Amino acid sequence: MKNIRVGIVGLGRLGYHHAQDLMFRIPQAELVAACSVIPEELEKVRTWGLENVYTDYSEMIKNANLEAVVIVSSSGAHAEQIIEAMDAGIHVFSEKPMGVTLEECEKVEKCVELHPDLKFQLGFMRRFDASYMAAKAKVDAGELGKPFLFKSTSNDPLATIDGFLGYAPHSGGPWLDMAVHDIDLALWFLGGEVESVYAIGGGYLYPELEKIGCADNACALLKFKDGAMAQMHVGYSSPHGYQVETEIFGEGENIRISAVPAKNRLQTYNREGVLVECDESWPYRFNEAFFNEKVAFLNCIINDTIPIAGAKDGTATTKVALAATKAFETGEVVHI
Numbered sequence: 001m002k003n004i005r006v007g008i009v010g011l012g013r014l015g016y017h018h019a020q021d022l023m024f025r026i027p028q029a030e031l032v033a034a035c036s037v038i039p040e041e042l043e044k045v046r047t048w049g050l051e052n053v054y055t056d057y058s059e060m061i062k063n064a065n066l067e068a069v070v071i072v073s074s075s076g077a078h079a080e081q082i083i084e085a086m087d088a089g090i091h092v093f094s095e096k097p098m099g100v101t102l103e104e105c106e107k108v109e110k111c112v113e114l115h116p117d118l119k120f121q122l123g124f125m126r127r128f129d130a131s132y133m134a135a136k137a138k139v140d141a142g143e144l145g146k147p148f149l150f151k152s153t154s155n156d157p158l159a160t161i162d163g164f165l166g167y168a169p170h171s172g173g174p175w176l177d178m179a180v181h182d183i184d185l186a187l188w189f190l191g192g193e194v195e196s197v198y199a200i201g202g203g204y205l206y207p208e209l210e211k212i213g214c215a216d217n218a219c220a221l222l223k224f225k226d227g228a229m230a231q232m233h234v235g236y237s238s239p240h241g242y243q244v245e246t247e248i249f250g251e252g253e254n255i256r257i258s259a260v261p262a263k264n265r266l267q268t269y270n271r272e273g274v275l276v277e278c279d280e281s282w283p284y285r286f287n288e289a290f291f292n293e294k295v296a297f298l299n300c301i302i303n304d305t306i307p308i309a310g311a312k313d314g315t316a317t318t319k320v321a322l323a324a325t326k327a328f329e330t331g332e333v334v335h336i
Ligand SMILES: NC(=O)c1ccc[n+]([C@@H]2O[C@H](COP(=O)([O-])OP(=O)(O)OC[C@H]3O[C@@H](n4cnc5c(N)ncnc54)[C@H](O)[C@@H]3O)[C@@H](O)[C@H]2O)c1
Pocket: 009, 010, 011, 012, 013, 014, 015, 035, 036, 037, 038, 041, 055, 056, 057, 072, 073, 074, 075, 076, 077, 095, 096, 097, 123, 125, 167, 177, 282
């Protein structure tokens, strides 16, 4: 099997997880370089024998002889780093969001168009989760009839709230940070375009978040141009663990994914009732999806096929996330 020479930028909460996959689990990848602005994070990957490490992204792009780069830096750095890599002839996998403004997204789209020989994939990993893939196959086969309502909850565990409170100022807010996954799924399952968005939320548990334009829980209602609806709740304060749940209603059938966010099949029957252990956080719930999405990206390079989550999906989700942010800030319905 061909090994692709991969570099990674960002070795934080998610980057370290992606780096471990690339180093130890994915046969198609040869992790040859890593970059972080935090030197201690580089020391951790040096212990794996990875000596080619950088604190400057441009230096890595220029000097590491990469075929592909995996971008897991802070959201505000993605667009610039995507463009720099592709202009240097390197395939790109980037974490979401693709850009934090529409201008950034348009620049990335243009860059991807300019380099048809290079692959670009966005990290919408839920599309690579077995349950979501099965749901998509049912929807595409017409088993639900025409889907008209998408409902979802994405709630990070309260146990990791301290990490979020530190990360919140550069998160882009709940819509760009978290709801982009739900928005992407709504667009993926329902098809078509969003016409208008209404969004509300607040710092119900952590009022200090409101001072920086953020929220610990927020909701949005999306109306699609063909009349279909999407309703979503995102939060950072789930008391029982990590919960991502999705429902899709069709003319014929409804489907539901992860109504109870069970970590495994263990159930304890005692005086408190029937107890189920929950996923602790996203690396557990979506472990296989994070793995599958990178394998799919590398296979697109090897087999010259088109990634299923690309630049147009990145722009479409950012557009809706920015409209939700504006609705949340103004209290108005925002027409797209
Ligand atoms: N797909 C998902 O479910 C999911 C989950 C978590 C995070 N993310 C995304 O992944 C990205 C990283 O999130 P995180 O939680 O790991 O963040 P983090 O703050 O824990 O880590 C950020 C990392 O990026 C590096 N970095 C930042 N700017 C850089 C620059 N200009 N040059 C080089 N390195 C730079 C930092 O050194 C650090 O290693 C974010 O964009 C986030 O939206 C996606």
